[in-house]
Amino acid sequence: MTAFAFNTVASIISEPGARARLGAIVAERFMDIRRVLIVTDAGFLRTGLLAPAQASLTQLGLIVNVFSAVVADPPEHVVHSAVHAARDMKAELIIGFGGGSSMDVAKLVAVLAGSDQALGQIYGIGNVKGQRLPLVQVPTTAGTGSEVTNIAIVTTGETTKMGVVSPQLYADLALLDAELTLGLPPLVTAATGIDAMVHAIEAYTSKHKKNPLSDNLAREALRLLSRNIMTAVEDGGNLEARQAMLLGACLAGQAFSNAPVAAVHALAYPIGGIFHVPHGLSNSLVLPHVLRFNASHAAHLYAELADIVVPGNSGSLEARTEALIAAMQQIAARTGIQTRLQEMGIIETDLDRLADDAMLQTRLLGNNPREITRSDARAIYAAAL
Template identity: 50%
Template sequence: MTSFTFQTTPRAICEIGGLARLGELMAGLGVSRAIVVCDPGIAACGLAERAASFLDAASVTATVFDQVQADPPVWVVRAAVETARSFQADGVIGLGGGSSLDTAKLVALLTRSEQKVEELYGVDLARGHRLPLIQVPTTAGTGSEVTWVSVVTSEANEKKAIYSSQLLPDIALLDAELTLGMPPRVTAATALDAMVHAIEAYTSRTRKNVVADALAVKALELLGANIRRVVTDGSDIEARSAMLVGSMLAGMAFVNASVAAVHALSYPLGARFHIPHGHSNALVMGPVFRFNILVAKKAYAELAPHLLPGRSFTSDEEAAEAFVSELESLVEFVGLETRLSQLGVTEADIPDMAREVTVGIQRLLATNPRDMSFEDVVGIYQTVL
């Protein structure tokens, strides 16, 4: 067995109605002044106000920063940090989807730091200690509540990843009630994102390990068994809870084993065309996995029974084909657009996106099970144009 290191969030709480414990949990971390980081939608539906009320009830003074944007631009992060400093926050809550959680991590890290966001792009460049941090996801997909990575959009309109162990929160609080209002499209896109996390972790060429494998398999079982349920009936609280746990397990898996080419190809779609991250993954997932079958056949065959329980296969070829076909059918089932051209991408955009992937996101291509050239990336984009 090869050597590996595994890190994750020290405490995860999964409890329907668990948001009511937010004040108690924050006070337990020694926090007296907390900032809630979220987007305008979370504020508009009253969730931020509810969170603040639970903090106030535990004598934790609260303020809300509700200006997070999708694929958070660095200026949003700076504004959130300045709000936290002005408020003299000594604790941070991320409330919402991946963008809010990623922003909250950086607020916790930078509020008492002299470092700038731009100085953190890369791996292990953060100095010092962050503020106490609780992450409360309202979508089941990103797994950001258990990862030490934050992805932002630079001023050059490129996605930049910040990796640092300081970004791991103290507590991941999973409350399925908070996902009940998620629209079917968001439910579908985030669920597919989580499934890609599990699959790419399991097939990682460089960082695959036995702990991440076990988490990825269980995540795929939970996500595969419940994605159709939550898209069809958004009020199914049991299925919603299973999806949250599946997303968390997939997050634990991928941050320790890495994601790969699906994510690499999805990044330009988010940064350039503002296609939600889960939807970007869904667009390129099928052709990337088909490209990988040549070398990932055995791994996909191992995953097939967990996505297709009860099915029997006569060969790895049959199992791998059924596995990829099922994923493609899920994209069709959930009703997301499946062509790049439907979302504003043109043939002329493809070469620049492919260059960005093969030059700027090589770290993810390196973990993909099969080598992928510039021409390969162009071909995959053209397949789904």
């Protein structure tokens, strides 16, 4: 058996309604903490769903400030503002409430607020020095898995992004409360759910760090997600389906944090960066075409995943792989999200720029089961057009 290492968050609570007793959870797990900064976005703040959690903290005498200026694909200035907010109040605990953007900013605040390192010094792998503030993550979408990953993505230019990858970014606690996801629109539910499925699929086929723990997490994530995504999309008030999606996204996050994602994400990032397409949708748009490209090298693994997503399918490895691809395409079509790049305003003359940007994602491309050249990347975009 190949040697491997596996890391994840210290603790996970999966319980509908748990945010209402967040204060008691914090008091039990973090002794002598008095100052708490919640990191979220203005849209989520307006829903009122944060109020029970905030009240449960203040009722215990904690000083709670809310930083709600996070935006999608957060730029550096948002991170800097959040860090200043934490320093100004002398925060002792950071709580991320939201999708991947809010949780990523929360991670960075936790490592930078008490540090003399600048944001620019921690980009890359393993560059965070020292300890961080205690960190709790509470996802409000079932997609990114950011609550259990050691990765944070920052927008550094008009279309460019940088990542911070470090063990200090793992939270102390992830709290999964599906009541927070009940208000998600069907299309957001679909895109974020497919994003989580991509995490599971890519972790299962990751070239270098695939391991027995990540494999089992990826399989169970894909089982939960594939069996519940349509119910969550079509019946958004179904709490059981919502909790299953949240847990599936969390398990997929644990999987890909240890067995990293690959070409689907590498090709999706330029779509999001250049054309401002949401991350989950960007993944969904290129997914079937990357899977077909990879089939010559990963059909045996895709066939195993097909047995989960399409139970009872049979035939050759190639046939079962095609069944997986068809099932993912059918899920996207049934949910009503866009399935072609041209629906996002992307045209044939944009493909060269997309391919050029995709080839810059070397950290991700190196995990792909099949090597991708620039001409390959362009051909995949052309197939998705």
